[in-house]
Amino acid sequence: MSRIIFDTATTLNGFLADDEHSLAWLFAVDGGDDPDETLLPQGATVMVEGSHTYEWGLRAWAESDQREDWQAFYGDRPVFVFSSRELPVPEGADVRFLRGTVAEALPELRAAAGDGDIWVVGGGDLAGQFLDAGALDEIAISIAPVALPSGAPLLPRRVESDRLTLIETRQVGQFARLVFAVDRTR
Structure with a gap:
């Protein structure tokens, strides 16, 4: 069965995005715009994200006017987006929208992942x-040398x-990498 991994970057005070749902703080960090390949889940065949993450990505790639940026990050993997709204889809992208609970979506996500992992972005x-x-x-987090007042x-x-067991710590450029195994029985 595939594993489900939450792998993300965060500020040192625990924010994923600022109050406008922007990740610009991350891309300002040396290495933030071109992450070390070892920081990304290598076995992920499916990606999952919420609507704010998806919309920020759409805006960022539209501003750069580079469709290949989408392809470079997502590849040919299907991207499942939890959203109650209708959102645009980049040309040629495999984006699938989900409504309802995570528990209800698990069979569809696992079927799409096959033997691969599911990456919650x-x-x-x-x-x-x-x-x-x-x-x-x-839970795998890359902690950046940034602090935000809120977000x-x-x-x-x-x-x-x-519920958490620390299984890895290391430095990757400006980032501190922490990986925790989650006890799903609790």
């Missing part, structure tokens, strides 16, 4: 919903230490 509340459903296997929190849930 963002946001934090969506990752929390996977955690609530007992489906999240791993979208990394994981807006209370998660006690008995």
